[in-house]
Amino acid sequence: GAGVSQSPSNKVTEKGKDVELRCDPISGHTALYWYRQSLGQGLEFLIYFQGNSAPDKSGLPSDRFSAERTGGSVSTLTIQRTQQEDSAVYLCASSPRGSGLETQYFGPGTRLLVL
Amino acid sequence: QQQVKQSPQSLIVQKGGISIINCAYENTAFDYFPWYQQFPGKGPALLIAIRPDVSEKKEGRFTISFNKSAKQFSLHIMDSQPGDSATYFCAASRGGVDTNAGKSTFGDGTTLTVKP
Numbered sequence: 030g031a032g033v034s035q036s037p038s039n040k041v042t043e044k045g046k047d048v049e050l051r052c053d054p055i056s057g058h059t060a061l062y063w064y065r066q067s068l069g070q071g072l073e074f075l076i077y078f079q080g081n082s083a084p085d086k087s088g089l090p091s092d093r094f095s096a097e098r099t100g101g102s103v104s105t106l107t108i109q110r111t112q113q114e115d116s117a118v119y120l121c122a123s124s125p126r127g128s129g130l131e132t133q134y135f136g137p138g139t140r141l142l143v144l
Numbered sequence: 145q146q147q148v149k150q151s152p153q154s155l156i157v158q159k160g161g162i163s164i165i166n167c168a169y170e171n172t173a174f175d176y177f178p179w180y181q182q183f184p185g186k187g188p189a190l191l192i193a194i195r196p197d198v199s200e201k202k203e204g205r206f207t208i209s210f211n212k213s214a215k216q217f218s219l220h221i222m223d224s225q226p227g228d229s230a231t232y233f234c235a236a237s238r239g240g241v242d243t244n245a246g247k248s249t250f251g252d253g254t255t256l257t258v259k260p
Contacts, residue, residue, distance in 0.1 A: 071233055072248075074248060120188070122187075137186055138186075
């Protein structure tokens with residue numbers, strides 16, 4: 030069966046532009062997570078969705094970052110007025126139920142480069 | 145404040161050798177400790193995981209050793225192979241269906257190179 034998919038796989042943008050990153054979770058998974066992985070770093074939690082609501086947005090690094098999820102499925106992470114420090118791999122994971130890492134399946138990530 | 149500290153940052157091992165990666169955590173509320181393997185251009189894939197009620201878990205060539213009192217856990221890769229060359233991440237999370245479920249914390253990763 031299909032795993033978690035993310036698009037685009039790579040994105041190069043200019044400083045100040047807005048970008049949208051998409052995550053398609055595994056069908057039927059109610060929980061969806063966004064993480065950021067900077068070069069040489071571990072994963073940094075950004076936001077968690079249970080259905081369409083986000084009980085925890087505490088990991089979003091600034092108000093330039095926002096995310097939404099519609100229909101309990103696809104999620105979009107939007108970064109406004111991108112900065113060079115936003116360059117990273119953005120990973121999405123989904124889970125059949127809201128829980129810790131034990132049930133999360135990761136997508137391949139979107140590699141974002143802000144010039 | 146980093147809640148999970150991983151070492152070493154990089155590791156080179158000869159084929160057939162034992163690779164050992166260590167992690168230390170701070171939050172005693174964590175109850176699930178996975179290790180992930182990540183190849184370039186791919187997302188992390190769960191390799192093996194342990195809960196604090198056991199001190200060791202073995203799956204094939206991979207073993208987790210867990211020391212609850214010291215708040216440390218380690219990954220041992222026996223008979224290391226060139227195909228094991230990847231980045232390995234430890235993590236800690238708290239299970240449950242609540243807002244804290246997503247607040248997992250990861251180590252910074254160890255780049256393992258297994259030489260033929």
